[in-house]
Amino acid sequence: MLNIIQNINKAFDHRIRLGIMSILMVNENADFNMLKELLGVTDGNLASHTKALELEKYILIEKQFIGKKPNTKYSATKAGRNAFIAHIDALEKLIKKS
Amino acid sequence: MENEKYLNDLNEIKQMMNKSSRFISLSGMSGILAGIYALLGAGFAYSILYQNTSITADYKNLVLTEISAIKLVAIAFAVLVLSIITGFVFSINKAKKQNESVWNIASKRLLINFLIPLATGGFFILFIIEKDFMVLVAPSTLLFYGLACLNASKYTLGDVRYLGLSMIVLGLLSTWFLGYGLLFWALGFGGCHILYGSLMYFKYDRK
Numbered sequence: 001m002l003n004i005i006q007n008i009n010k011a012f013d014h015r016i017r018l019g020i021m022s023i024l025m026v027n028e029n030a031d032f033n034m035l036k037e038l039l040g041v042t043d044g045n046l047a048s049h050t051k052a053l054e055l056e057k058y059i060l061i062e063k064q065f066i067g068k069k070p071n072t073k074y075s076a077t078k079a080g081r082n083a084f085i086a087h088i089d090a091l092e093k094l095i096k097k098s
Numbered sequence: 099m100e101n102e103k104y105l106n107d108l109n110e111i112k113q114m115m116n117k118s119s120r121f122i123s124l125s126g127m128s129g130i131l132a133g134i135y136a137l138l139g140a141g142f143a144y145s146i147l148y149q150n151t152s153i154t155a156d157y158k159n160l161v162l163t164e165i166s167a168i169k170l171v172a173i174a175f176a177v178l179v180l181s182i183i184t185g186f187v188f189s190i191n192k193a194k195k196q197n198e199s200v201w202n203i204a205s206k207r208l209l210i211n212f213l214i215p216l217a218t219g220g221f222f223i224l225f226i227i228e229k230d231f232m233v234l235v236a237p238s239t240l241l242f243y244g245l246a247c248l249n250a251s252k253y254t255l256g257d258v259r260y261l262g263l264s265m266i267v268l269g270l271l272s273t274w275f276l277g278y279g280l281l282f283w284a285l286g287f288g289g290c291h292i293l294y295g296s297l298m299y300f301k302y303d304r305k
Contacts, residue, residue, distance in 0.1 A: 018107060022114035027203070030118070034203055038118050088111065091104045 007090035009083055011056045016041055016049045021084045024059060024076035032072045050074060058083060121204040121254045123196060125188035126303050129261075129295025132181035136287035139177040140280060143170055147280065162232065177287075192303070204253060212250035215242055236279025240269030240286045255302065261294040 012018050019039045023030055030038075036046055053059045058080030062073040076084070116122065146166045162170075193200045219242020226234050244265030251259035265286050272282030 015110060018110055019114045022111045023118040026115045026119040030203075034118075037199065037202065038114065088108070091108050094104050095101060095108070 007086050008094070009087040009090075011053065011058065012084065012087050014049070016045065017053055020046075020049060020053060020074070021058070021076065021080065024074060025081065025084060029062075029073050029075040031074070035074065053080070056080075056083075117198075117204075119204060119207075119253070121202075121208040122302075123189050123193035123198055123200065123205075124254050124258070124298070125185070125192045126295045126297070126299030126301070128181075128185045128188035129291050129298060131184045131188075131295075133288050133291030133293075133295055135177045135180050135184075136291060137284055137289075139173045140284035140288060142173050143280060146170060146173075208250055208253040211253055212246050215246040215249050218242065219246070233276050233279065234273070236283045237269050237273040237276075240265050240272060240282060243287075244269055255298060257294055257298050257301070261290055264290045264294075 012021060016039055020035060023035060023038060032043075032046070035050075036043065039046065041049075050059065050061060054061050057077060060075045060077055062075075064071055064073065146169050147162075190200050219238060222242065223235055223238050226238065244262045244267075247258050247262030247265060249262075251257075251262060268282050268286040268290070272279055275282075
C-alpha cells in the first residue's frame with residue numbers, strides 16, 4: 001500500500017495540472033490558447049501551472065513567433081510521460097485495492 | 099472519500115484526453131438524414147437509369163444518354179451538398195449544446211484526415227468517368243468513402259470506424275458483382291448511414 005501511495009505524484013495533484021498532462025499525452029503539442037480553451041482557466045492560472053510542470057521537467061515550453069504574434073507551444077517530455085503513466089497506474093491500483 | 103477523488107481524477111484524465119484529440123460533437127441525426135437523402139437520390143437515379151429495363155437485365159446493355167448522365171450527376175451533387183450542410187448544421191448545434199467550440203484542433207484534424215482519402219477518390223472517379231469505366235463509379239465511391247471514414251474515425255466517435263468498414267465491404271462486393279452498383283450504393287450510403295446514424299443517435303444524443 002505504501003509503495004503505491006509513493007507513486008501518486010504530488011506534481012499532478014491538481015485538476016489543472018492533471019488536465020494539462022492529459023492533453024499533452026495524446027497531442028504532440030498544444031499552444032497556450034488550446035490549453036486555455038480546453039481547461040477553461042485564466043491566463044495567469046494556466047501560466048503558473050505550466051511553469052510548475054516545467055520546473056519538474058515534465059513539459060517543454062517553446063516560445064516562438066508566428067508572424068508578429070508570439071506563440072507558446074507546450075509538449076510533454078519523456079520523463080513527464082513516464083511519470084504520468086506511473087501516476088495513472090497508481091490511481092488505478094488504489095481504486096482496485098479498496 | 100479518498101477513493102472517490104482518485105476515481106474523479108481518472109475520469110477527468112480520460113475526458114480531457116478524448117476532448118483534446120477527438121471531435122465528439124458529430125451528430126447521429128445528421129447521419130440518418132444523409133441516409134434518407136441517399137435513398138431518395140438512388141430512387142431518382144433508378145427511375146432515370148432503368149426507364150425501359152430493370153437492374154436484373156444485362157448491365158452492358160445500359161445506354162446512358164447525355165441528358166440522363168447530367169441528371170445523374172445533378173442528383174449525386176444534390177445528395178452530397180444536402181448531406182454536408184445537414185452534417186455541419188447538426189454538429190454545430192450539438193457542439194453549442196455541449197458548450198464546445200466547433201472549429202478547434204480536433205475538428206480540423208478530423209476534417210483533413212477525412213478529406214484526403216475522399217478527395218483522392220473524387221479525382222480517381224473523375225478520371226475513370228473520363229476513360230469511360232462507368233461501371234466502376236459506384237464501387238469506387240463506396241470504397242473511397244469507406245477508407246475516408248476509417249481514417250477519420252481516429253479523430254471522432256469510434257462508431258465511424260465500423261461505418262467505414264461496412265462501406266469498404268460493400269464496395270468490394272459491388273466491384274465483384276459489377277452492374278449492381280446502384281443497389282450497393284443505396285445499401286451503403288442509404289442503409290449504413292441510417293443504421294450507424296441511429297446507433298450514434300441513441301448512444302450519444304438522446305440523453
